[in-house]
Structures are given as C-alpha cells and as structure tokens.
Amino acid sequence: MIPFLDLRPAYAELKEGIDAAMLRVAASGWYVLGAEVAAFEQEFAAYCEAKHCIGLGNGLEALELVLRAWDIGAGDEVIVPSSTYIATWLAVSATGARPVPVEPDLRTANLDPELVAAAITPRTRAILPVHLYGQPADMDPIMELAQRHDLKVLEDVAQAQGARYKGRRTGTLAHAGAFSFFPTKNIGALGDAGAVTTDDDRLADRLRTLRNYGSKVKYVNIEPGVNSRLDELQAAILRVKLPALDVWNDRRRALAARYLERLPGIPGIEAPHVPQWADPVWHLFTVRCRDRARVTAALDAAKIGWLIHYPIPPHLQQAYESLGIKRGALPLAERIADSILSLPIGPHMLGAHVDAVIDVLRQAASPSS
Numbered sequence: 001m002i003p004f005l006d007l008r009p010a011y012a013e014l015k016e017g018i019d020a021a022m023l024r025v026a027a028s029g030w031y032v033l034g035a036e037v038a039a040f041e042q043e044f045a046a047y048c049e050a051k052h053c054i055g056l057g058n059g060l061e062a063l064e065l066v067l068r069a070w071d072i073g074a075g076d077e078v079i080v081p082s083s084t085y086i087a088t089w090l091a092v093s094a095t096g097a098r099p100v101p102v103e104p105d106l107r108t109a110n111l112d113p114e115l116v117a118a119a120i121t122p123r124t125r126a127i128l129p130v131h132l133y134g135q136p137a138d139m140d141p142i143m144e145l146a147q148r149h150d151l152k153v154l155e156d157v158a159q160a161q162g163a164r165y166k167g168r169r170t171g172t173l174a175h176a177g178a179f180s181f182f183p184t185k186n187i188g189a190l191g192d193a194g195a196v197t198t199d200d201d202r203l204a205d206r207l208r209t210l211r212n213y214g215s216k217v218k219y220v221n222i223e224p225g226v227n228s229r230l231d232e233l234q235a236a237i238l239r240v241k242l243p244a245l246d247v248w249n250d251r252r253r254a255l256a257a258r259y260l261e262r263l264p265g266i267p268g269i270e271a272p273h274v275p276q277w278a279d280p281v282w283h284l285f286t287v288r289c290r291d292r293a294r295v296t297a298a299l300d301a302a303k304i305g306w307l308i309h310y311p312i313p314p315h316l317q318q319a320y321e322s323l324g325i326k327r328g329a330l331p332l333a334e335r336i337a338d339s340i341l342s343l344p345i346g347p348h349m350l351g352a353h354v355d356a357v358i359d360v361l362r363q364a365a366s367p368s369s
C-alpha cells in the first residue's frame with residue numbers, strides 16, 4: 001500500500017518544534033498579527049530572496065488581494081492559464097475582472113508565452129502565470145511582454161515554494177508572487193494560510209492595509225478592506241517547517257529523478273519535460289497517459305494512490321458557464337485534463353515506492369508480460 005500523500009510523517013518529523021510553537025502561541029495571549037507573523041514574514045521573504053512578505057489568510061485571497069491592490073476590477077481582463085487549479089481564475093473573477101484563458105505548452109503544462117502575446121487586448125491589465133505542479137513557468141518572455149504593454153504580472157506560486165527559474169526563486173520573478181500554505185503544499189500549515197512576496201514597497205503597504213479591514217491605525221479605516229490575516233498559530237508552525245523546506249524539496253527531487261530515470265520506454269506513458277532553465281520542486285509528479293483508465297485500474301489493484309490534477313478545466317466548470325467557453329475551445333487544457341495522472345510523491349515517500357509504482361505502470365502497459 002502506497003498512499004498518494006500522507007501528511008502525518010511531516011508532523012512526526014518536526015513534532016517537538018511544532019508542539020512547542022503551538023504551546024508558545026497558546027500561552028502568549030496574542031493570536032492575530034503579532035510577533036510570530038512578523039517573524040515568519042521576515043524569514044519567508046529572506047528564503048524567497050524577496051524584499052517583503054505579507055502573511056494572508058490563504059492562497060486564493062493572496063491572489064485576489066494583489067489584483068485588488070492594483071485596482072483591477074470590472075471591465076478589466078487578466079490573462080490566466082487554461083490549465084490550472086480553478087483558484088487562479090476565481091481570484092480574477094472575485095475582483096470583477098474577466099479571466100482570459102491562454103493555452104499551455106503541452107510538454108510542461110505551463111503558459112505558452114507566444115500565445116500570451118496573442119491574447120493581449122486594450123482591456124488587459126495583468127498576466128497571472130502559474131508554476132503548475134512545482135515547475136516554473138517561462139517567465140522572461142512573459143515579463144518582456146508585460147513591460148512592452150505596461151501590464152502587471154502576478155505569479156501563482158501555490159505549488160512551487162522554493163523552485164528556481166534561471167537560478168532565481170519563484171515569487172520574485174514578477175511584480176508579486178502569491179503563495180498558499182494549504183496543508184498539502186510543499187510547505188503547509190496545519191490549516192489555511194497564505195502570503196504574498198514582492199519587492200514593491202507600495203504594494204506591500206497596501207496589502208497590509210487591505211488584509212486588516214483597510215486599516216493601518218486601529219479603528220481608522222482608509223479603504224474597504226477584508227479580513228485575510230495569517231494567524232499567529234499557523235505562522236509559528238510555518239516557522240518550524242520553513243527550515244525543512246529545502247530538505248523536503250530535495251527529497252522530492254530525488255524521487256522525481258528516480259521516476260524520470262525509469263519511465264522512458266514504458267509505452268503509453270509520457271514523462272514530464274523539464275526545460276534546462278527550470279529547477280522544479282515537484283509539488284506533483286504528473287505523467288500523461290494514452291489509456292488512463294487502464295493505468296488507474298492497475299494502480300487501484302496494487303493499492304497505490306493517485307489523483308488527477310485536474311479532471312475538469314476551469315472553462316468547463318459550471319462555475320464558469322457564464323463565460324460561454326465551449327468544449328473544444330481550449331483543446332490543450334482539455335487534452336491535459338483527459339490524460340494527466342499524478343503519481344505519489346512527497347518528502348516522506350521512499351525510493352523503493354517509486355520502483356513499486358513503476359513496476360505497476362510497466363505491467364499495465366504490457367499486461368501479457
């Protein structure tokens with residue numbers, strides 16, 4: 001039995017530190033926007049090699065608040081990947097702006113910069129690339145386009161904490177980066193949490209106001225803000241986990257390398273492509289299958305966990321019916337949804353488990369042998 005991802009070993013490895021952090025916060029008598037959040041913000045900014053980090057309630061609100069801080073709203077367009085978790089789109093619609101989907105490069109599943117250029121209109125205000133599955137998107141051509149058309153660029157870094165693009169950390173490659181610390185992410189809280197990284201002093205200041213009812217000074221509200229604060233308990237837990245992030249990402253890299261070494265030659269299974277400038281952190285290890293139903297049946301029979309990220313692309317969700325984007329309109333996103341398969345990976349999975357998964361894939365590909 002190999003679970004898709006078990007979060008308990010992560011807690012077990014750091015139990016002493018996490019327990020102490022939780023008790024420290026409980027005893028402090030101060031639970032929202034205090035010393036733990038301030039310390040985590042400094043430590044995470046340093047880790048990301050960014051000037052500022054602003055702790056927020058979750059990843060969706062981190063994305064949304066940056067767009068709002070840029071005064072993006074009704075009548076505006078924001079370019080998003082056609083193949084992503086729906087949160088990327090929801091952040092745009094929450095501001096009143098329209099998500100404009102652009103198809104990916106099929107080999108990496110990330111935004112294709114050439115197609116981004118074709119989607120820019122006079123209403124376009126921002127581009128929202130996602131570093132999907134932990135693999136950095138090709139940011140240089142996107143930033144060039146943005147500069148030429150005077151657009152903002154927000155990275156969705158929910159799946160790529162610690163990844164690098166041409167040596168630079170994700171979250172510092174654009175005007176801002178939005179992070180989620182949902183429990184299953186590469187660094188996860190024991191609940192919901194999120195953050196934004198940026199080098200922009202004004203944006204950082206605006207986000208600190210927006211997250212706290214539009215208030216900088218208690219009971220003085222300068223704009224209609226929201227309540228989206230990282231809490232002290234989650235910040236204290238994230239501070240214990242942050243020093244483990246690179247170690248855990250290295251373990252993911254070793255497992256991914258093992259998959260990548262053994263996958264070639266298995267018919268009907270396409271391994272992920274890693275461009276030479278990318279240093280991914282393997283939030284997910286995804287393959288594309290010719291006959292996915294057969295592969296998942298074999299994994300089920302062997303009691304090996306798997307998931308599909310994601311089975312329905314945002315444009316085909318009922319939630320986005322009103323956009324009127326028909327099936328067939330975004331064929332690459334649909335092809336990914338129909339063929340993608342996530343295999344088990346995580347900081348506490350064993351190399352031998354990769355070999356067991358590979359054996360099942362090989363048998364499923366040629367059942368007679």
Ligand SMILES: *Cc1c(COP(=O)(O)O)cnc(C)c1O
Pocket residue numbers: 058059060061084085087088130156158159179180181182192193194
């Ligand atoms: C997890 C995730 C989010 C949303 O994060 P939450 O903290 O769950 O709100 C946004 N974008 C992507 C790509 C994600 O994987």
